[in-house]
Amino acid sequence: MxxxxxxxxxxxxxxxxxxxxxxxxxxxxxxxxxxxxxxxxxxxxxxxxxxxxxxxxxxxxxxxxxxxxxxxxxxxxxxxxxxxxxxxxxxxxxxxxxxxxxxxxxxxxxxxxxxxxxxxxxxxxxxxxxxxxxxxxxxxxxxxxxxxxxKRDQVRQVSTVKPYVVPGRGCRIVLVDFGMKHGILREFTKRKCHVTVVPYNTTAQEIERLKPDGIMLTNGPGDPKDVPEAIETIHELIGRIPIFGICLGHQLIALASGADTEKMKFGHRGLNQPVKDKHTGRTYITSQNHGYAVSAGSLSGTELELTQVSLNDASVEGLKHTIHPVFSVQYHPESSPGPEDTDNLFDEFLELIRSSQLKQKEEATCLNVLT
The missing domain is CATH 3.50.30.20 (Carbamoyl-phosphate synthase small subunit, N-terminal domain)
Known part of the structure; x- marks a missing residue:
């Protein structure tokens, strides 16, 4: 050798x-x-x-x-x-x-x-x-x-160049590909969703023209601040369509909401990272791969609520928007590889979509009655 x-x-x-x-x-x-x-x-x-x-x-x-x-x-x-x-x-x-x-x-x-x-x-x-x-x-x-x-253009290197469709009869999901793992796509196809995968630099207007029920922001490499066009797109979409973010998608939601991110000393990369849910008190073992994290101190003054934290270093592991149907996690619920403790988050996202649609219908009915 x-x-x-x-x-x-x-x-x-x-x-x-x-x-x-x-x-x-x-x-x-x-x-x-x-x-x-x-x-x-x-x-x-x-x-x-x-x-x-x-x-x-x-x-x-x-x-x-x-x-x-x-x-x-x-x-x-x-x-x-x-x-x-x-x-x-x-x-x-x-x-x-x-x-x-x-x-x-x-x-x-x-x-x-x-x-x-x-x-x-x-x-x-x-x-x-x-x-x-x-x-x-x-x-x-x-x-x-x-x-x-x-190089700092890692997202551009790994994102899809052109949109493509994975057809299904369920919820229509636009998946913004920042470096998507196939495990994320598998979780949606398991649930019979109709998924349209689009490049990282797709605009808010282009996404809205696809008439999605929900938007998935995927994992990806590098510094989230290196994709400012995505931050602007997410900022425009918050409040219009339900959004779920994973890993880099989680960090981009934070930046689009006025919070900040920071580079970690050596990051989290492994299959046994413990995460605590602040509402339920439950601890989950998660799969993680990231070198950047949302700065906990920067959440003050934003409309984001801290929902989950790392039990190893207290870093931000989960966020939820306090007004709009938007939530995110730093870890990988698709578990490829890793434990399946949190794959229910995909079901929670679909339920968030359904409840958001129901709320919109009720609001439209009330408006018709008043007019």
């Missing part, structure tokens, strides 16, 4: 062996604490622009199958593992992780002390990193990293 090196922006070097694609890669180094679900993680568009460290020590042991993808073309820039399994064993296995990464042009490095690497990220925060050959000196790599400007 070819030896490679992982070099961090602070000069830390890890030497391991390469697998997957042979190309060099540069991105933001992050870590994921999930014990399973590496296929869904690798194919999650929210990892666009990032090199992911898996803290679970053995990756690839159940191979790659046709059913667990979250997008057709992964946007992840590289993966870092302790041990890469070359001979997977699972009844659904169709190819090895190595062959899949080669086919998709994604480099990997194995034999890394991922515990040490994760501790560095937790202590110093996420930073730039590169997977490269041993031929390059650490000093030259670090100098190059410091001069490298990471």
């Amino acid at each position: 070819t030896q490679k090196q992982l070099v961090l922006e602070d000069g830390t070097q890890f030497i391991g062996h390469g697998f997957g694609s042979d190309r060099e890669t540069v991105g933001e180094i992050v870590f994921n604490t999930g014990m399973t679900g590496y296929q869904e993680t690798i194919s999650d568009p929210s990892y666009c622009g990032q090199i992911v460290t898996f803290t679970y020590p053995l990756i690839g042991n159940y191979g790659i199958n046709r059913d667990d993808f979250e997008t057709v073309d992964p946007a992840i820039l590289g993966i870092v593992v302790k041990e890469h399994c070359e001979h997977p064993s699972n009844f659904r296995n169709e190819e090895t992780l190595d062959s899949f990464l080669k086919a998709k042009g994604i480099p990997g490095i194995a034999g890394i002390d991922t515990r040490k690497l994760t501790k560095i990220i937790r202590r110093h925060g996420t930073m730039k990193a590169t997977i490269t050959s041993l031929d390059r000196s650490v000093d030259s790599v670090v100098e190059s990293l410091k001069l490298t400007q990471l």
Whole structure:
């Protein structure tokens, strides 16, 4: 196996062996604490622009199958593992992780002390990193990293280019794709919804012309402030159509409502994040993947109510508009991968749509009586 090196922006070097694609890669180094679900993680568009460290020590042991993808073309820039399994064993296995990464042009490095690497990220925060050959000196790599400007157009890279329809006979949903995981679409199709998927920069007027019953704002990569056109669109739509936001969609709702977001030190990426509901007192175990969060202090003076918080760091996990039919969560209720504690939120969204429609009919009836 070819030896490679992982070099961090602070000069830390890890030497391991390469697998997957042979190309060099540069991105933001992050870590994921999930014990399973590496296929869904690798194919999650929210990892666009990032090199992911898996803290679970053995990756690839159940191979790659046709059913667990979250997008057709992964946007992840590289993966870092302790041990890469070359001979997977699972009844659904169709190819090895190595062959899949080669086919998709994604480099990997194995034999890394991922515990040490994760501790560095937790202590110093996420930073730039590169997977490269041993031929390059650490000093030259670090100098190059410091001069490298990471791209900030991740949403544009992963969003659909043209609208498309997934037909159904139920509620008509416009799904704004900021980097949609297929799990979100599966939850709506399970409920027989008629879903129109539109690009991230679709205007409020274009969305309204589709006559949706509700709007879904999906997950996606990067800083929510890098998509100002989406913030403006959401601001225009609040109060007109019921809205449900997940992850990046949650952050965009906050910004559109006058709140603020901030970059986290190392983010939440894993399948076992505890979240407490402030109204019911219940705790849910959730799947999360985000490096930005809504600033709790910025909610004061807005029309947003804090509904859920992280039990790990008290960060904002859920919001609800106090006047209009709008709510959001920071985590992933579609659970791909992860626990299914919160998939009922899709049912709550459809119920919100129905109650909003009923209210509109009652208001229209009252208006007719008065006139």
